[in-house]
Amino acid sequence: MSSQVLQQIFIGIVVAVISTAMTGGINKLITEKINLWLGIASFLSVVVIFGVYITHIVPDFVVIIAGSLDFVIFTALLFIAAYRRNEQFPCIKWYVTEENKGPNTVDWNQQKLVGKSYMFEGQFVGTAWRQGKYIPTPWRFRASDNPNYRTAVSGPILRDPLQKGKYRALFKLKFNKDEKTKENQPIINIDVSSSFKTEADKRLAGRTLFKNDFDNMLDAYHDFILDFTIKVNEPKLELRITPRGSSHIVTLDYIKLSRRWF
Numbered sequence: 297m298s299s300q301v302l303q304q305i306f307i308g309i310v311v312a313v314i315s316t317a318m319t320g321g322i323n324k325l326i327t328e329k330i331n332l333w334l335g336i337a338s339f340l341s342v343v344v345i346f347g348v349y350i351t352h353i354v355p356d357f358v359v360i361i362a363g364s365l366d367f368v369i370f371t372a373l374l375f376i377a378a379y380r381r382n383e384q385f386p387c388i389k390w391y392v393t394e395e396n397k398g399p400n401t402v403d404w405n406q407q408k409l410v411g412k413s414y415m416f417e418g419q420f421v422g423t424a425w426r427q428g429k430y431i432p433t434p435w436r437f438r439a440s441d442n443p444n445y446r447t448a449v450s451g452p453i454l455r456d457p458l459q460k461g462k463y464r465a466l467f468k469l470k471f472n473k474d475e476k477t478k479e480n481q482p483i484i485n486i487d488v489s490s491s492f493k494t495e496a497d498k499r500l501a502g503r504t505l506f507k508n509d510f511d512n513m514l515d516a517y518h519d520f521i522l523d524f525t526i527k528v529n530e531p532k533l534e535l536r537i538t539p540r541g542s543s544h545i546v547t548l549d550y551i552k553l554s555r556r557w558f
Contacts, residue, residue, distance in 0.1 A: 386407075386458070386533070386553055388552070389432075389550045390409040390451070390551045390552070390553065391409060391432045391550045392434075392435035392449060393408045393409060394406065394408040394410040394451070395410075396410050396413060396418075397413055397414055405455065409450075409451040409551065410450055411435040411448065411449050411548075412437070412447070412448055416438050416439070416448040419436055420433045420435060421433060421435070421436050422434070434549045435449065435547070436545060437545070437548075438545055439471075439483050439484050439539035439540060439541070439542045439543075439545075440539055440541060440542070441541030446538050447536045448537050448546075449535075449537040449548055450496075451534065452534070453491075453532050453534050454532060454533045455532075458490070458526055458529065458533045460528065461525070461555055461556075462523070462526075462555065463523070463525070463553065463554065463555055464521060464523050464524075464552075464553075465522045465535060466520070466552040466554070467486045467519070467551050468520075468548070468549040468550050469520060469547065469548055469549070470510075470518065470549075471510050471544045471545060471546045471547065479507070480508045481506065481507055481540075482504050482542075483507060483539075483540055483542055483544050484504075484505050484537055484539055484540055484546060485538040486536070487499055487501065487502030487503070488500045488501045488524055488533070488536075489502075489533075489534050490530035491531055492531075498530070500526070500530065501522040501524035503520065507542075517549055
């Protein structure tokens with residue numbers, strides 16, 4: 297076997313290793329884990345394509361087409377893996393599905409987003425249940441302050457800790473403007489919290505929304521985003537909305553929890 301052939305084989309192996317490492321690295325970045333079978337498939341596909349190329353079994357343009365298809369397929373597989381991971385519980389849209397009608401009336405182990413109806417004039421906008429099946433329905437409440445019952449919407453209080461990674465919580469909200477209010481007063485707080493020693497005592501991300509944040513968006517939903525990073529597994533994740541004391545009517549469509557790539 298000539299030295300030129302050995303050089304070509306060596307180059308092919310190096311390219312295959314680099315391709316496998318890149319596939320594994322991108323997969324790790326996207327899904328936060330390494331798929332062994334995807335790495336093996338990436339390595340073997342490059343070896344086969346390069347082997348066909350150096351042996352000239354088929355014309356070069358066929359090899360170029362095969363290499364391009366290989367790249368497209370593996371890229372698609374990586375994005376499919378990312379999409380599936382981002383749509384898995386708990387990274388989903390959280391609608392208010394539980395009505396809190398009074399103290400000690402909610403089973404918090406059910407991992408639901410809960411709206412208080414006995415405080416803040418909370419109520420579903422429309423019919424939430426039809427023939428025993430839940431239909432996603434917005435939740436409306438008044439952003440009045442109450443020192444004894446701070447949160448108007450809270451949950452789901454996850455039983456399993458949220459795993460390490462980058463996340464985004466998107467609050468889809470709208471409000472009706474109170475014409476009597478002229479100053480830029482705070483309306484609500486939105487936050488993502490976990491429980492360390494006591495309930496929701498560790499704030500992972502948060503923001504106060506003011507009147508001006510909703511200006512020019514009356515009766516129209518707007519997305520308010522909280523990005524946060526989990527460095528250690530966080531127990532009992534909770535998404536919360538806390539009124540700050542005003543006469544504004546706020547409507548929550550949903551809160552979407554998702555993973556971020558970067």
